[in-house]
Amino acid sequence: MSHPTPPCRYEADVPLHSRAYYGIGGRARFMVFPSSPAECADLVRWNRGEGLRLAVQGSGSNTLFADDDFQGTVLSLEGMQRIWRTGPLELFVEAGAENTAVAQELLRLGISGGEWLYRLPGRIGGTVRMNARCFGGEISAVTAGVFVLSPSGTLTFLQPEEVFHGYKETSLMHIPGIVLGVLLRFGGFGTPEEIEARMQGHLGERLQKHHFDFPSCGSVFRNNYDAGRPCGRIFEELGFKGASEGGAAVSPHHANFIFNEKDATAADVLRLAGRMRAAALEHEGIQLQLELECIGRFPVELLQRCGVAFDVDRDDSGYGWSGILDGPGMAEAEGARSGSFPRVLLRGPLTGYPGREMAFPSGIEVRLEQLMPLAHAAIACDRPFIRWSTSSPLPEGFMATPENGPDADGFMDRLWEYGASELFIGGGNGPYLEFEASPSGQWLAIRFEGPRRRTPGQERPSGEHWRDRVVVEFGDGHFGMTFTYGLLGPFIEPEKGGGGVLPFQCCASSCEGSPGLLPWWNEAPDPPDFHRPERFFRVMLD
Template structure:
């Protein structure tokens, strides 16, 4: 019996109720997280319970096995938050639908997303497969992508690191969830023009009967070496109307396979196997599935449909194949991952987001990374050796971003350790103990010029007895890295500053038994500009009737919320 089931889990959920195709068995657990923390909790719960896990967006491009799913399906249906960072930059969570993005841009008179209108699916899956249609391609509008991997670590990518070509990305064979996307829309357009294109796209889909019956759209990718689209190939082979059970090749588009009402997943896959074999046998056209099978399948079906092209597979004790999984319990692989002795390791790298996620409040080109320099065991053996390294970096002029420097009086005295440094422009990091975050946490602040402060807390904003007055001598082994300039990937100029911590610096907040630590990065830039990484969703104080009071309350950014900090396991 599984223990400590999160309260956003649903047990014994019918999969056919959650997917476009209306097919599939029963999911033992169906997780509906609404933020990054609950996604991470779901992943780590799967680890602890040794259960397989798959990811479900809107189910517009996946077909689940008829066999019951004996693990956890992690749904992104509640990861649907979005906001304009600036006039041109739109941040969306991975569960925002493609149609919603087109509509958001329509309201803002921004060109670049009208082709996404009525395109089934969510942006996370669209990024993963580099979706395209009606002259648009998702790679054309993406700037940055944030993912969570199968071990619960956040990763950050630029557009160049993701997209490789036609329906091809580096994420397609990586067990990572697209949880956030920063989209870029530099051009304005009249609403009438955008709306016309949106309606043209919708009308074309209706004309081709895209929504006539349940399907996942194109069943196979186009193989451009053949010289013609897959739909045309199947049309020329006379496959329109071909049936297996209640699954049928569409009479309108030969690359669509419809569920006529009571089709099983096995019906649909048997039909696709016939289509694939006929194209190969008669036209020497080797076609790959575009729709993603997920779950447990007979080995014969796995081979007939060419599922080996769709990513890693795992064989169970009965010789059946697990495919389309995000995580599969394999103690050997997990132990290998955590015992890997190659250091340094990046534990976290991501941008900052405005604290309140206020529309058009701006976005600083500032990023943060946390790197583990030596193993956890080595750090305990050498407690004064650099262990974790925290870097803040920007590709912009740091004097422009960190615009309130510490007063010159400190510089004249060569005084770098400054209490209440938060009054100036600083980068901050908090570390908290996973088992007692509210009574044991640390705060470090630093400016690009190397002014810094370190504080220890025994309660929320309650300084420990030895830190009532900040004491620089308590942090002798801490290394301050003042701003330096270097190039990333030999091309991107970066201004970098930060700190390196020893085990002795952090032992108060490290869980020795589980090797976990909580952290939170923040920026306090002055002029009521506050930023977080990773970001929280801020809840409004809805009980206030006075709107001015709501505004005043929300202007008080509070970084001292250790229960919300991010969790990482140390290697």
């Protein structure tokens, strides 16, 4: 019997205590390290097919792993740390980038407004997920959008108002999804000396508060502003400084910190946190929420004392699972919630091309939708099945005038030379399709047998070949195409357990020749080359 093998770099039987600031935790069956959105999508699809539980870890700076072993997959984003500039005051940051690395890049660019991120433990994905704040800064104030991967492998771009809901509260804390990238937008520039001085000032304050004396995850509870003062002050007044439970102890310098002083267990930390929470309710009348992220299988009694959400273990009702993104039974629940059509497979702005800063126009968004269930489409194979559309606030970015105009139906070879939105479908080691469209209704479709090898007979392509299988749509700032299952069916890969997977890639070339991508690539080739089927994104079709 073969053993399951994750489809990206991984380690097996990983001691989780070595991966978390607390130094606590059992062992994980797998820890995986995807390096791109495509690898992340392949991983979550593989994990669901294997029926394993899935959890996501940032840097471990806010994570308490359970003492029990984790018989599933822990996804680490440390392989996705790229940062590039997309505008004068705008950065695109992959979720695995350390907060300090973001602050240092802003310092290098002379951009002010992110100094508070310096030496803030954690990665930017986790910072966004919990709407972290400190020293007067808050991540929601500088976030222009968030790319989120669902457990089923769809990728969507969420606007700030869809994510942030107040103090240390986001929608991402309540829906299953993995933050893959963040668009950050700042308010102005500063001198390197001013920015550096503020960064060092924040570091000095952290050291003064003894944040790094012992293994910990910083603040254990979120502040409750109804109390009129921070949690640390409340716990100090209640006499918790120095209080202990097993190897866990409250910091003598900051009463909202629990340290791992001497081989503490997760149970020690939660027992102590539960005592603190109960005392705050009894003496102050306030209900506190744990800021700490619990991941794994814990005794239900401890989770309830700390107010942690959980799913009861199917085999032992005395235990509950917390911090689980996907697992047995969760796919069915997600399907029940998202079984309507059209179903969005991809939505978001083209991010530009890694290594070419500020070259691609901002605000150009693409969208890919499944219009009907796969089983229905296979029967009604001549009906629209997939819709691809592009919207642009600056359509002139695609509207250079060609020397030789298009055919009567708008079909035009080599449209990319004048600026076009592009969609590739298929790939691997086999054939694939390329589609292009412009805001003025010009379009192109070509079949390739391999990278840049046109199918015989399409050296001089014609729109007639695609009649009734491709419908061009444009108007009201949107342009694109719909495709029938009869056209795309041969490019849908069969999936383990049924269903199918659609390989695709959205990209664009502006009239000035600058390239854009979505999803973005790891180590993108230079000069730019979109004909790289091995890099295409794969999404599960319902």
